[in-house]
Amino acid sequence: MHNLNIINKKTKRSRVLAYLVLPTITLLSACVEIQSSSHSTEKNNTPDTHKEEPGQAKNVILFIGDGMGISTITATRIFDGQSKDMEGEENSLAFDNFENVALIKTYNTNAQVPDSAGTATAIMSGYKTNIGTINVRPGQKYEGCGSIPAIKTLTDRSHSAGKSVGIVTTTRITHATPAAMFAHADNRNWESDNEVPREAKDAGCKSIAQQMVESEAEIIMGGGTSKFSENQLNTLKANYTFAANKADMKNFKDGKLRALFSKSHMSFEADRDPAEQPSLAEMTETAIKNLKSNQEGYVLMVEAGRIDHAHHGTNAFRALTDAQALNEAVKVAIEMASEETLIMVTADHSHVFTMAGYPVRGNPILGLVKSIDQTTGLPSDSYEKALDGKPYTTLGYHNGPHLRVASADNRPLTNEDVQDRNYRQQTAIPMNTETHAGEDVALFGHGPGSENIRGVMEQNKISDVIDLALGLN
Numbered sequence: 001m002h003n004l005n006i007i008n009k010k011t012k013r014s015r016v017l018a019y020l021v022l023p024t025i026t027l028l029s030a031c032v033e034i035q036s037s038s039h040s041t042e043k044n045n046t047p048d049t050h051k052e053e054p055g056q057a058k059n060v061i062l063f064i065g066d067g068m069g070i071s072t073i074t075a076t077r078i079f080d081g082q083s084k085d086m087e088g089e090e091n092s093l094a095f096d097n098f099e100n101v102a103l104i105k106t107y108n109t110n111a112q113v114p115d116s117a118g119t120a121t122a123i124m125s126g127y128k129t130n131i132g133t134i135n136v137r138p139g140q141k142y143e144g145c146g147s148i149p150a151i152k153t154l155t156d157r158s159h160s161a162g163k164s165v166g167i168v169t170t171t172r173i174t175h176a177t178p179a180a181m182f183a184h185a186d187n188r189n190w191e192s193d194n195e196v197p198r199e200a201k202d203a204g205c206k207s208i209a210q211q212m213v214e215s216e217a218e219i220i221m222g223g224g225t226s227k228f229s230e231n232q233l234n235t236l237k238a239n240y241t242f243a244a245n246k247a248d249m250k251n252f253k254d255g256k257l258r259a260l261f262s263k264s265h266m267s268f269e270a271d272r273d274p275a276e277q278p279s280l281a282e283m284t285e286t287a288i289k290n291l292k293s294n295q296e297g298y299v300l301m302v303e304a305g306r307i308d309h310a311h312h313g314t315n316a317f318r319a320l321t322d323a324q325a326l327n328e329a330v331k332v333a334i335e336m337a338s339e340e341t342l343i344m345v346t347a348d349h350s351h352v353f354t355m356a357g358y359p360v361r362g363n364p365i366l367g368l369v370k371s372i373d374q375t376t377g378l379p380s381d382s383y384e385k386a387l388d389g390k391p392y393t394t395l396g397y398h399n400g401p402h403l404r405v406a407s408a409d410n411r412p413l414t415n416e417d418v419q420d421r422n423y424r425q426q427t428a429i430p431m432n433t434e435t436h437a438g439e440d441v442a443l444f445g446h447g448p449g450s451e452n453i454r455g456v457m458e459q460n461k462i463s464d465v466i467d468l469a470l471g472l473n
C-alpha cells in the first residue's frame with residue numbers, strides 16, 4: 001500500500017528531461033519551431049526546466065476523468081464531503097494528497113479548445129495532434145492504416161518492455177479516450193466497421209472496434225457491444241474470457257479479459273444497477289489483481305468517461321457522482337498498488353462549468369446560493385438574487401441547452417428544483433450541447449517518477465513522464 005506522506009527522494013539534479021526524450025539535435029531545433037507553429041506535432045514543445053532524475057517505477061496507473069476540469073474537482077470535493085455530513089470544503093479527495101501536481105495545457109494542434117481524441121493522443125502517445133484524430137499526425141491521411149503506424153500506442157510501448165496492459169472505461173470501449181490506448185484513426189467516429197468510409201477501407205483503415213478485437217492488451221473493460229459486428233463479438237468470445245456483466249467479471253481468474261457491459265456507454269454511476277454493471281472501482285480492482293501477476297510490471301489506464309457526458313447535458317449531479325466514482329477507484333489503486341507504482345490522475349480537458357459567488361460555507365453544492373449577512377458574517381435567511389430578482393445556483397454553465405428560464409411556469413427556482421438529480425443547471429449561451437473548455441487542467445502524481453510532474457506542462461509531456469518512469473522507449 002502506498003504511504004502518501006512519503007515523498008520519493010530518489011532524485012538527482014543531473015539531467016534535463018528534454019534531452020532524455022529528444023533523440024536528435026534535429027528534433028531539438030524542431031522543438032523551437034513548435035513555439036511559433038500551431039500545427040507541429042513533435043514532442044516537447046516547451047523549454048524544459050525539469051532537472052531531477054525521476055524515480056524508476058515498475059507500474060503506472062493513469063486515471064483520466066473525461067472533462068474533469070478543476071471546477072469539477074472542487075465541486076466534487078465539496079459534494080463528496082457533504083455526502084459524509086461535512087460542510088464539504090475541508091474534505092480531501094484521494095488524489096488531493098498526491099505529492100506532485102502540475103497544470104496541463106490541453107490545446108490540440110489545430111484547436112484552442114480540444115476534444116478527447118487529440119488530448120488522449122497527447123497524454124498516452126506523446127504527440128499533440130488535430131482535434132478528432134487518434135494516434136495519427138495532422139495532415140497525414142490514412143497514416144494509421146499502414147502496417148507501421150508512425151505513432152506507437154502506449155499498449156505497444158508497454159508490451160515492448162514486457163509489461164501487461166489494462167484498459168478500463170465507463171464509455172464505449174471504441175470511444176476516443178480508451179481507443180487512444182490501442183487504435184489509430186483519422187476520425188474518432190470510425191468506431192464500427194459501418195462508420196469507416198469506403199475510401200479509407202480501401203486504403204487499409206480498420207474500425208476502432210476491429211482494432212480492439214486485434215489488440216493484445218491483457219485486460220479491456222468498458223461498454224459498447226453495439227459497435228461490434230456479430231463476427232467481431234464471436235472472435236472476442238472465442239479468444240478471451242468474455243464478461244457481459246458484473247458476475248462474469250467476478251468469475252474471471254486469470255488470462256486475458258474482454259468485458260463489454262452495455263450496448264453503448266455504461267450507465268452513469270447514479271443510474272447504475274449494481275447487480276448488472278460493476279463500478280469503476282470494482283473494474284479497477286479486477287484489473288490490478290490480474291495485472292499484478294506479471295513480474296515485469298503493468299500499465300493500466302482507467303477512464304471515468306461519463307463526467308464529460310453529464311456536463312454536455314448540463315447535469316451537474318451526474319458529473320459529480322461520476323467524478324466521485326473516479327475518486328473511489330483511485331482509493332482502490334492506492335490500497336492495492338505496490339510502492340513501485342506511479343499513480344496519476346488527470347483530465348483530458350475541462351468544461352465550461354463554474355462555481356458562482358457567494359454561498360455561505362457549507363451551502364449544499366447543488367443548491368441555491370444562500371447569502372451571508374454582511375454585518376454579522378452569518379448566513380442570512382434569504383437567497384442571493386440576480387438582477388431578475390430570482391435566486392440562482394452555485395453551479396452553472398457558460399453554454400448549453402438550459403437557458404436561464406427559472407422554471408417551466410417561470411416561477412423562481414426552489415432548492416427542491418435545483419437539487420433534483422435530473423436538474424440541468426442554467427447556462428448563459430443557448431446551445432444544443434454544452435461544450436468543453438480550454439483552460440488548463442490538473443495532473444496529480446504519486447510514487448516513483450512523479451517528480452517530473454510540476455509547473456505548467458504541455459499535455460504530451462504526460463506521456464514522457466510515463467516513459468521515463470518505466471524506462472520505455
Ligand SMILES: [Zn+2]
Nearest residue numbers: 067308312436
Ligand atoms: Zn466531451
